[in-house]
Amino acid sequence: MECLVSVSSAPIAALGDRKYYDLVGTIGVLKRILSRSVVDGFELQVEPEWDSKNPPLTDGNFADWTKTPKYTAREVVALLKNEALPILSVHASRDVGNYLCSNQERDLERGKQAIYDALFIADELKTRVCVFHVWDTWATSFNLDQIREILLEVARQFPRVKASVENIPTHLDGSTPSDLVKHFDYVTLDLRWAALYNELYAFEPIVDKIVNVHLRGKLGRGKWVLEGSSFDFYEALKKLKDEWGYKGILTIEPEGGIDSSCFDNFAKAMETIRGR
Numbered sequence: 001m002e003c004l005v006s007v008s009s010a011p012i013a014a015l016g017d018r019k020y021y022d023l024v025g026t027i028g029v030l031k032r033i034l035s036r037s038v039v040d041g042f043e044l045q046v047e048p049e050w051d052s053k054n055p056p057l058t059d060g061n062f063a064d065w066t067k068t069p070k071y072t073a074r075e076v077v078a079l080l081k082n083e084a085l086p087i088l089s090v091h092a093s094r095d096v097g098n099y100l101c102s103n104q105e106r107d108l109e110r111g112k113q114a115i116y117d118a119l120f121i122a123d124e125l126k127t128r129v130c131v132f133h134v135w136d137t138w139a140t141s142f143n144l145d146q147i148r149e150i151l152l153e154v155a156r157q158f159p160r161v162k163a164s165v166e167n168i169p170t171h172l173d174g175s176t177p178s179d180l181v182k183h184f185d186y187v188t189l190d191l192r193w194a195a196l197y198n199e200l201y202a203f204e205p206i207v208d209k210i211v212n213v214h215l216r217g218k219l220g221r222g223k224w225v226l227e228g229s230s231f232d233f234y235e236a237l238k239k240l241k242d243e244w245g246y247k248g249i250l251t252i253e254p255e256g257g258i259d260s261s262c263f264d265n266f267a268k269a270m271e272t273i274r275g276r
Helices: 009-016 023-035 062-067 073-083 096-100 105-124 144-155 177-181 191-196 200-209 233-243 260-275
Strands: 004-008 041-045 087-091 129-132 162-166 186-190 210-219 249-255
Touching (some): 004 087, 004 260, 009 023, 023 260, 096 144, 162 177, 177 191, 177 200, 186 200, 191 200, 200 210, 210 233, 210 260
Parallel strands (some): 041 087, 087 129, 129 162, 162 186
């Protein structure tokens, strides 16, 4: 079975000169990409900017939040079902980990709700993988057992969806991302973070847990380039598919600046994913 090829909705919105939190505009970009037959589907990024009650905790601009259209989980589902776009995975709000590392009960409840919303969207769209950032990247201490139990508690309500934990950076003393994700049932491997910690090979023993790979790279001339890494983009891709026997989703997350002028070059680069 060949890996399914996907792109993430958040960075790809820029190909239509749209903001990552512009859901309607992003849908238009996804439809254009699908028309080029270079992907099997998409990873839908659930943005904290869509939350009407709580402003984003991570990388957010408060002014953007005040003017961004708001969507409930049910409204997101309705929009996507209406467009009949193939959603291969859902990425939960990037704020989940910040909520789960808080000592405040209300934050933990907000984290649970964000987990529930993402899993609900995935389940309703018949998507079998949902990606989570479950710790605060800057936190120097947190209760991993509690975080795992919270994720499992909510995920049990959606048995058809694999709640997958991404190897995002950590400041937890004595731990690397691979140390942390191995405690979870399902894993999303992000190549940029694996390169940052020089631990791509640490994921080979747990390849059976990996259900999604975020292929990170800058858009070169008809190809993808992973800068500042000890391994090449296509070297890693070959290793995953040919040596490790990975058969899950391959999700492109473009790095660096892209805009509508890059669209044709993006389509050419996407064609190299299956060909390598």
